[in-house]
Amino acid sequence: MSAPAMGTSKTAHTDSSHKKKKGPGTLATAYLVIYNVVMTAGWLVIAVGLVRAYLARGSYHGLYYSIEKPLKYFQTGALLEILHCAVGIVPSSVVLTGFQVMSRVFLTWAVTHSVREVQSEDSVLLFVVAWTVTEIIRYSFYTFSLLNHLPYLIKWARYTFFFVLYPMGVAGELLTIYAALPYVQKTGLYSITLPNNYNFSFDYHTFLILVMISYIPLFPQLYFHMIRQRKKVLGHVEEYSKVE
Amino acid sequence: MSRTIFFEVEILDSKTKEQLCFLDKVEPHSSVGDIKSLFHKSYPKWYPARQALRLDPKGKALRNDDLLQNLPVGTSATLYFRDLGPQLGWTMVFLAEYIGPLLIYLLFYFRVPYIYNHKYTLTSSSHHVVNLACACHSFHYIKRLFETIFVHRFSNGTMPLRATVRNCAYYWGFAAWLAYYINHPLYTPPSYGKTQVRYALIIFVLCEAGNFSVHWSLNSLKCEGAKCRRFPNPSKNPFTWLFFFVSCPNYTYEVGAWVGLSIMTQCVPVALFTFLGFIQMSIWAKGKHKTYTREFKDYPNFRMPILPFIL
Numbered sequence: 427m428s429a430p431a432m433g434t435s436k437t438a439h440t441d442s443s444h445k446k447k448k449g450p451g452t453l454a455t456a457y458l459v460i461y462n463v464v465m466t467a468g469w470l471v472i473a474v475g476l477v478r479a480y481l482a483r484g485s486y487h488g489l490y491y492s493i494e495k496p497l498k499y500f501q502t503g504a505l506l507e508i509l510h511c512a513v514g515i516v517p518s519s520v521v522l523t524g525f526q527v528m529s530r531v532f533l534t535w536a537v538t539h540s541v542r543e544v545q546s547e548d549s550v551l552l553f554v555v556a557w558t559v560t561e562i563i564r565y566s567f568y569t570f571s572l573l574n575h576l577p578y579l580i581k582w583a584r585y586t587f588f589f590v591l592y593p594m595g596v597a598g599e600l601l602t603i604y605a606a607l608p609y610v611q612k613t614g615l616y617s618i619t620l621p622n623n624y625n626f627s628f629d630y631h632t633f634l635i636l637v638m639i640s641y642i643p644l645f646p647q648l649y650f651h652m653i654r655q656r657k658k659v660l661g662h663v664e665e666y667s668k669v670e
Numbered sequence: 671m672s673r674t675i676f677f678e679v680e681i682l683d684s685k686t687k688e689q690l691c692f693l694d695k696v697e698p699h700s701s702v703g704d705i706k707s708l709f710h711k712s713y714p715k716w717y718p719a720r721q722a723l724r725l726d727p728k729g730k731a732l733r734n735d736d737l738l739q740n741l742p743v744g745t746s747a748t749l750y751f752r753d754l755g756p757q758l759g760w761t762m763v764f765l766a767e768y769i770g771p772l773l774i775y776l777l778f779y780f781r782v783p784y785i786y787n788h789k790y791t792l793t794s795s796s797h798h799v800v801n802l803a804c805a806c807h808s809f810h811y812i813k814r815l816f817e818t819i820f821v822h823r824f825s826n827g828t829m830p831l832r833a834t835v836r837n838c839a840y841y842w843g844f845a846a847w848l849a850y851y852i853n854h855p856l857y858t859p860p861s862y863g864k865t866q867v868r869y870a871l872i873i874f875v876l877c878e879a880g881n882f883s884v885h886w887s888l889n890s891l892k893c894e895g896a897k898c899r900r901f902p903n904p905s906k907n908p909f910t911w912l913f914f915f916v917s918c919p920n921y922t923y924e925v926g927a928w929v930g931l932s933i934m935t936q937c938v939p940v941a942l943f944t945f946l947g948f949i950q951m952s953i954w955a956k957g958k959h960k961t962y963t964r965e966f967k968d969y970p971n972f973r974m975p976i977l978p979f980i981l
Contacts, residue, residue, distance in 0.1 A: 621856040626938035 454515040466565040468500035473558045490550045501534045541606040553598025556591045585656040678746040684727040703734035719757040719828040723749045757828035764818040771845030772811035778849035779804045790855045797859050799867050848939040860936040874930030881923035883909035901966050915978035917959040921951040
């Protein structure tokens with residue numbers, strides 16, 4: 427394969443700084459408000475479900491089962507966000523959003539749902555709680571932003587809570603994948619061995635280990651990106667309050 | 671005798687805005703390329719290929735053949751410099767990208783120690799198609815190396831080192847992955863046996879010939895760098911008649927050759943490599959097609975970028 431003749435490094439960000447930012451139309455905004463309200467409500471249902479189950483049982487073990495269905499519905503529903511970026515009503519990158527949503531969906535279905543034995547692990551509660559708090563704040567942030575009435579508290583919460591929630595979620599996710607490893611190896615879950623007619627093999631156990639390793643370069647990048655965003659977003663407001 | 675007005679050029683760093691270089695008595699008919707050479711004298715580590723000079727820190731990079739007197743500057747110009755990082759010439763880039771898969775595949779073909787179970791070390795496969803696949807894969811890359819050295823004429827453009835390393839990782843990695851399965855002791859030959867292999871080989875050979883014919887024909891276009899005086903057209907060689915239908919038949923034939931190899935080996939990784947290559951080449955073909963239709967007013971409407979009538 428021969429590549430085109432000119433080669434310079436990518437400067438993709440200069441394109442968006444030249445075009446005027448076109449927000450979504452009225453219909454798209456209405457749809458997005460409804461979407462974000464529904465998602466906020468959904469994650470609130472999960473939060474309430476967790477609290478009620480905890481109070482009813484008296485312990486925090488095995489709470490996954492009480493919120494399994496709403497978790498699956500609302501986390502999978504987030505796939506729509508990829509569509510929003512692709513269509514252009516949300517100004518985020520399709521690749522970045524796709525990556526984030528797919529990793530959540532992967533953990534929900536390909537790990538927690540598929541390997542029954544890990545469902546009673548405490549690490550599951552760790553990431554479910556982290557996701558729940560994060561998503562409630564995130565979706566209400568979007569809702570208020572779309573309505574141009576963003577309370578400072580929500581903005582502050584979104585760019586501050588992550589300091590704890592991010593590592594908490596990552597820890598829960600990694601521990602859960604780690605707990606699933608022996609069962610995947612024993613049962614050969616989602617794995618294909620040679621010989622076969624299509625000369626292909628896939629070892630899900632090795633794949634999960636590679637996924638865990640990928641957290642090492644990825645997590646710090648996302649974490650420091652959020653820290654930089656925080657300085658930009660919250661730093662701004664502090665200047666305004668000084669002027670007032 | 672006319673009095674020549676000399677230009678003054680000051681070069682600032684794009685990010686820090688500090689003055690890196692001040693050039694006075696610059697001839698007005700100097701090109702941006704000349705300026706880059708002068709800048710290189712003061713900063714030997716920044717050879718011209720790795721310099722990007724802009725009129726505005728956030729604007730587009732100036733072309734090497736832009737003339738100073740044609741730029742929207744007075745007699746004293748301010749240019750912003752950005753380092754593009756270490757660069758490799760196109761020939762080096764392609765040599766690196768092609769030698770890897772050629773040699774790596776052979777490591778697996780000869781079952782070098784530590785790849786497969788030790789009892790298979792340095793043995794050979796009992797299947798005829800495995801030998802044929804090695805011959806085809808090797809031929810494919812040897813042909814490419816030959817074309818890179820003797821046939822293609824590259825513009826003076828370069829590619830950033832980082833991008834080359836990333837591309838090499840992709841090509842070399844994929845070659846290792848597909849070679850692993852084809853040369854595996856547990857490899858299963860194609861379901862339809864010799865017939866399937868025979869037809870696949872015919873497709874492969876025809877597409878390799880087609881691809882070479884198109885490269886040869888593009889070579890005779892007499893282009894100066896990226897600018898061509900004429901767009902490519904079919905010639906007496908029947909393989910070039912694909913130009914009636916597509917703008918980039920070299921990519922069409924390339925995909926065809928890999929389809930042939932996929933059918934021949936009946937191996938999912940090969941098919942996946944073919945598919946990903948098809949996507950990438952379609953993107954390149956669409957870009958090339960757009961350039962052609964923009965540059966040449968008489969460009970035939972009938973042609974599609976890569977697949978006749980379809981894409």
